[in-house]
Amino acid sequence: MRMCLAVPGKVTEIKGKTAIVEIMGVLREASLELLEDVKVGDYVILHAGCAIEKLDEAEALKTIELFKELKDIYHE
Amino acid sequence: MNNYLDPYRDTGLLHLWAERLQKYQGKPLKLMEVCGTHTMAIARYGIRTLLPERIRLVSGPGCPVCVTPSYYINSAVALARRPETIVATFGDLMRIPGDEGSLLEAKSLGADIRVLYSPLDALKIARDNPERQVVLLSVGFETTTPIFALAIDKASQEGLNNFTVLSANKTMPEVLKVLAGDPTVGIDGYLYPGHVSAIIGTRFYEELAEKYGVPGVVAGFEPLDILTAVAALSEICNEGRHTVRNLYTRVVKPEGNPRAVQAMERVFEPADAVWRGIGRISGSGLAIREEYARYDAWKVFDLQIGEYSEPEGCRCGEILKGTKSPGDCPLFGTRCVPENPVGACMVSSEGTCAAHYKYGGIR
Numbered sequence: 001m002r003m004c005l006a007v008p009g010k011v012t013e014i015k016g017k018t019a020i021v022e023i024m025g026v027l028r029e030a031s032l033e034l035l036e037d038v039k040v041g042d043y044v045i046l047h048a049g050c051a052i053e054k055l056d057e058a059e060a061l062k063t064i065e066l067f068k069e070l071k072d073i074y075h076e
Numbered sequence: 077m078n079n080y081l082d083p084y085r086d087t088g089l090l091h092l093w094a095e096r097l098q099k100y101q102g103k104p105l106k107l108m109e110v111c112g113t114h115t116m117a118i119a120r121y122g123i124r125t126l127l128p129e130r131i132r133l134v135s136g137p138g139c140p141v142c143v144t145p146s147y148y149i150n151s152a153v154a155l156a157r158r159p160e161t162i163v164a165t166f167g168d169l170m171r172i173p174g175d176e177g178s179l180l181e182a183k184s185l186g187a188d189i190r191v192l193y194s195p196l197d198a199l200k201i202a203r204d205n206p207e208r209q210v211v212l213l214s215v216g217f218e219t220t221t222p223i224f225a226l227a228i229d230k231a232s233q234e235g236l237n238n239f240t241v242l243s244a245n246k247t248m249p250e251v252l253k254v255l256a257g258d259p260t261v262g263i264d265g266y267l268y269p270g271h272v273s274a275i276i277g278t279r280f281y282e283e284l285a286e287k288y289g290v291p292g293v294v295a296g297f298e299p300l301d302i303l304t305a306v307a308a309l310s311e312i313c314n315e316g317r318h319t320v321r322n323l324y325t326r327v328v329k330p331e332g333n334p335r336a337v338q339a340m341e342r343v344f345e346p347a348d349a350v351w352r353g354i355g356r357i358s359g360s361g362l363a364i365r366e367e368y369a370r371y372d373a374w375k376v377f378d379l380q381i382g383e384y385s386e387p388e389g390c391r392c393g394e395i396l397k398g399t400k401s402p403g404d405c406p407l408f409g410t411r412c413v414p415e416n417p418v419g420a421c422m423v424s425s426e427g428t429c430a431a432h433y434k435y436g437g438i439r
Binding site (some may be wrong): 006031045049057058059 | 079084086089093113166194195197220221223226271275296300301304327328335386
């Protein structure tokens, strides 16, 4: 296991402070203790057994649009 | 399988961005990434082969395992050899050579060493083995350290008395300052680590841009994330702007993750740290606070921090600063290979030399 690797996954279930996160079809347990207000259906970044940040879906789509735009990448 | 990462790997757009970058006519640039996952992704996706001659992308000290000095491994091996201890660790620490062998060799000689997926799993080992001492090896940057802090805090709340942590955690800001201020390194811009930034936020980078004149772009880990970040950073550098751009907004907020920072600061405090290949940097590491001293393996087992030296002929120091490439080292690929690493950059799969060895793309 590479310690630095952190991957996105979808929260499918929450039991207390622990979530079940689906990563490319694989289910993993993750502690939610470093985040607030995580809900089922949220995407989170999973690292070493912990969800370390939420993934913002609106921003994720915005970035995909940015890839198509030369000027927006160069200037905010 | 169609998945949510596909748009970040779009081949058509990758070609487009590579073409745009090839047309770069600005001043020659040296850009540095400081993240083991970036090192791996850049090598794996062949990002360097898509860049023009004028844009050089180098790997800095972004692999926490690689920059861990050998005396740490010596202490971990010494602890593992004690019959009453169980050493719990991430897998990438297993093969690092110490003066008296690696943890892998110690395990093959009978030491009880358990490889973990999460630091939190060490607590269960401690609960299940009340007659043994469980020592958790704690190495990592800001992405990982809050999870070690969580483990220590939970042990304290539970009152576990057979659990300690051997810490060598490090933080990014001071080493980034040292490298930014070193004229022999000559960095034009930083490609900032996405998941360290998810924790610490981006405000420190603004300070670095203003005070040291080194701009930066926060980047994710997919090929389009990296390529567009390099394009944006090249433009910012070429225009002489001292600014910071966050292109990983889907994960990184300016304020970072305050809850994770609080967890880290509750348990750890700043300390001097030795970076393998670079040396001692004031305030660049973390030590367990006095309130949690009963969980500090350095104190509980009265371990001494040893001398620090580099193997003869090894060029890791210069490679970690980006002043030399792996191919410039006489040991690379000869005496120093992933199965039998000599230097810091070969010891973890995320090290610069290990990534170059596996995927090529040296320039």
